[in-house]
Amino acid sequence: MSLPRLLRHPWTVFLTRRTARLLLSLGIVLTASFAMVHLIPGDPVRAALGIDAAPALVAARRHQIGLDAPLLAQFRHYLGGLVHGDLGTSLITGTPVAELVRTRLPATLEIAGLAFLATLAVALPGGLLAAVHTRDGRHPRSELAFTVVTAGLAGVPDFVLAAGLTALLAVGLQLLPVAGTAGAESFVLPVLALSVAPAAVLVRIVRVEALKVLGEDYLRTARSKRLSPSRRYLRHAAPNMATAALTVAGSLLPGMIAGTVLVEKVFGWPGIGSAMAQSVVAQDYPVIQAMVLILGSAVLLSGLLVDVLLAVLDPRSTIRES
Secondary structure, three states, X not given: OOHHHHHOOHHHHHHHHHHHHHHHHHHHHHHHXXXXXXXXXXXXXXXXHOOXXXXXXXXXXXXXXXXXXXXXXXXXXXXXXXXXXXXXXXXXXXXXXXXXXXXXXXXXXXXXXXXXXXXXXXXXXXXXXXXXXXXXXXXXHHHHHHHHHHHHHHOOOHHHHHHHHXXXXXXXXXXXXXXXXXXXXXXXXXXXXXXXXXXXXXXXXXXXXXXXXXXXXHHHHHHHOOOOHHHHHHHHHHHHHHHHXXXXXXXXXXXXXXXXXXXXXXXXXXXXXXXXXXXXHHOOHHHHHHHHHHHHHHHHHHHHXXXXXXXXXXXXXXXXXX
């Protein structure tokens, strides 16, 4: 394929546009992560050194880390550090922020990834089964119960759910550890807290989409041919509702990533979210900047991956709409 033809190929155009949007969004997140911490009231150097620190010591520390420089000069220094992989140094602990990210990011990715997989594992088959069970007006009581339960769970904030799960399963029944990362059991509560509400939202969408698919002519034809239920639903119905389900799941993923901040704090999980919460309280500028940038980038990259996956599953409509 010649270069001009390759450049005009729908996939090339699609990936170029998506990448350009990603870079633009990353630039906005980067600028916002730098600007927002300067809007936080208070003096981070004074907070780090203590209220009794001598003014000369505070001034020297501000000069050492460049906080007395003009804002534009600070921004240029911030960008230069990012280019070389330098995220700065914590004002409180003196630890390089890059090292903090390296040690804490895997823990956040673990629970966010497991929560997303758990959401899909529950919502996709659950929505399909609910649609099969209640289609054509059958079992109205089951449909009412499904609607009430999923609506209630979808409206519960993740930090409230985290506290409730801790009180019930960890403190009350003592089935799971309250906090920490001691073994596989410690993943259960954080993953549940992050995935229950998104799963409740997604299972409702999947049921609606499945009801539409079950009413299509090709499903009626499959039933008339006496195909087995598993073949009808898994081979014919599931693939045709997958695009809509993944689109909704992709829109829920950013909220799940953002939810790690409070959920990690509740469960004492050693991830990016808990580090960010601690740095906000301590007014630790470099750590706040890095955590906002990391979480924002994770949200944007997850959106790009979902877009590419949708394009692979349904290239005609997805690439044409891009």
